[in-house]
Amino acid sequence: MHKLVERLKGFSWQQWSVVAAFLLVSAFTGLHAFRAVRNAAYWSHHRDEPIRAWMNVGYVAHSYHVPPPVLYEALGMERLPHDKRPIRVIAREQHRSVNEVIAILQEAIVRARQPGAPPPPPPGPPGPPNQGRAP
Amino acid sequence: MSITDQLLAALLVYGLWLLFAVIAIASIGVPFPVTLMLVVAGSFVEQGEMKLWEVIAVASGAAVLGDQIGYGLARWRGRKVALAVARKFGESGIAKAEEFTRRWGGAGIFLSRWLVTWLGPWLNVTSGMARYPWRRFLFWDVLGEVLWVALYVMLGKIFSDRVQELMDLLGNLGWVNLGVFVAAVLGWKTVQYLRSQRSVVS
Numbered sequence: 001m002h003k004l005v006e007r008l009k010g011f012s013w014q015q016w017s018v019v020a021a022f023l024l025v026s027a028f029t030g031l032h033a034f035r036a037v038r039n040a041a042y043w044s045h046h047r048d049e050p051i052r053a054w055m056n057v058g059y060v061a062h063s064y065h066v067p068p069p070v071l072y073e074a075l076g077m078e079r080l081p082h083d084k085r086p087i088r089v090i091a092r093e094q095h096r097s098v099n100e101v102i103a104i105l106q107e108a109i110v111r112a113r114q115p116g117a118p119p120p121p122p123p124g125p126p127g128p129p130n131q132g133r134a135p
Numbered sequence: 136m137s138i139t140d141q142l143l144a145a146l147l148v149y150g151l152w153l154l155f156a157v158i159a160i161a162s163i164g165v166p167f168p169v170t171l172m173l174v175v176a177g178s179f180v181e182q183g184e185m186k187l188w189e190v191i192a193v194a195s196g197a198a199v200l201g202d203q204i205g206y207g208l209a210r211w212r213g214r215k216v217a218l219a220v221a222r223k224f225g226e227s228g229i230a231k232a233e234e235f236t237r238r239w240g241g242a243g244i245f246l247s248r249w250l251v252t253w254l255g256p257w258l259n260v261t262s263g264m265a266r267y268p269w270r271r272f273l274f275w276d277v278l279g280e281v282l283w284v285a286l287y288v289m290l291g292k293i294f295s296d297r298v299q300e301l302m303d304l305l306g307n308l309g310w311v312n313l314g315v316f317v318a319a320v321l322g323w324k325t326v327q328y329l330r331s332q333r334s335v336v337s
Contacts, residue, residue, distance in 0.1 A: 007332035015328045022321035029314025036307035039300065049299045053136050054143035062182050063296040082184075086144035088136060 051105055053088040053098045060087075060105055066112040074108030075101065139168045139302075143175055151189060155197040162201020164256035170287050170309070171302045177291020178298045187292070191284050198248075198280040199273075202259050206272055209263025217264060233265040240267065241275045248279025249286060253313055 011019070051060055057075070061068040072079045075090065085093075091101045136144070145153050154176060161167040173194060179185040217229050236243065236258065244262060247254040262272050294301045 004329070007329050010332045011328065015325075018321055018324050018328070022318060022325050025314055025318045025321060029311055029318055032307045032310040032314060036304055036311060039304045039307060043297070043300050043304065049297055052140060052299055054140040054147070055299075056147050058182065058184075059147075059178065059298075062178075063298070065296070084147045084184075086147050088140075088144055089148075 051087070051102045053091075053102075054086050056084055056086050057090070057105075058083065060109075064109045066109055070112045071105055071108050074104050139171060142168065142172060146172055146175055150185065151193045154190070155193050158194055158197035159201040159204075162198045162256065162259075163205050166253075170252065170305060173284060173287035174291035174301055174305065175298055177288040177293075178295040180288065181292045181295035187288070190288055191281070194284040194288070195277070195281045198284065199276055202248075202255065202276050202280070203273070205256055205259030206263040206269070209260040210266060210269075211263075213260055213264040229264070232261040236261040236265040236267055241271060244272060244275040245279040248276065249283035251312060251316060252283065253309075254316075 008019075049063060055063075057071045057077075058068055061071050069079060075094070077090070087101050087105075088098055091098045094101070142153075142157060154172060157167050157172060158169050161169045173190075176185060176190045176194070180187045180190055214229075243254075243258055244267075247258045290301065291298060
């Protein structure tokens with residue numbers, strides 16, 4: 001230990017900057033490793049993920065395992081074939097904030113998951129076979 | 136919305152065209168979150184909105200095209216430009232980069248396509264500058280990029296209903312990946328300094 005301190009004392013400022021960078025990068029790496037482990041642990045215990053503005057109704061329905069028509073109905077939207085509009089665009093079209101749209105979807109999901117929830121509304125006008133499965 | 140969220144939202148609307156453009160540009164060296172886009176594309180494959188072979192072909196093709204542009208430009212003009220820059224900042228950097236490419240060759244190109252992906256654009260340039268044989272570069276490039284695309288698309292397909300959480304996890308692992316590499320280089324430098332001081336102290 002004493003020898004190590006003696007050697008460190010002889011370092012130039014450039015060498016000290018490399019040591020400091022090493023310590024900083026190690027701490028940064030450790031922090032992200034910890035976050036990765038924590039995320040993985042959280043992931044294994046929780047079923048639902050947060051709804052984000054980039055998602056669309058089809059993906060939210062897929063992620064939360066609820067029928068897409070329930071979510072379209074909650075937003076007062078007609079199900080269009082291959083509807084790919086993300087929540088951000090829907091919010092703009094409906095003159096709502098993204099958070100408001102997310103809140104409506106979350107409420108609809110809670111209702112759809114309640115025991116004895118009514119069946120999803122009937123599908124809209126005939127369309128391609130995968131109508132309503134928009135991502 | 137972050138740039139990642141905007142790109143993902145655009146991916147929903149524009150599909151494979153956007154995937155191709157963004158991956159090709161990223162492979163030249165612009166830091167776009169393309170790994171995350173592959174994961175989302177994998178989820179769309181699972182939902183039946185995209186075809187698996189189309190996603191793999193388009194994404195791999197885009198990545199290889201971007202890599203070839205980086206390699207080609209560096210082979211064509213890279214050395215001249217690098218030498219002009221090096222005259223101001225010292226020429227040892229170029230020699231080291233070329234030595235690195237010669238030493239690691241195919242393994243370096245292959246691993247930088249899918250494991251240490253942030254090194255990829257840099258290795259394209261050094262491979263071009265060092266005039267690494269184009270056919271060999273192409274071989275390792277195609278092999279690595281197809282593996283990279285298939286890996287993340289399949290991850291997205293398997294965890295298709297948990298894409299956001301998977302992306303958060305991969306985001307942190309990406310920083311860990313970069314941090315381990317940089318810490319290893321800096322740690323090695325520190326050990327070298329300590330060794331040189333040992334001879335001075337004793």
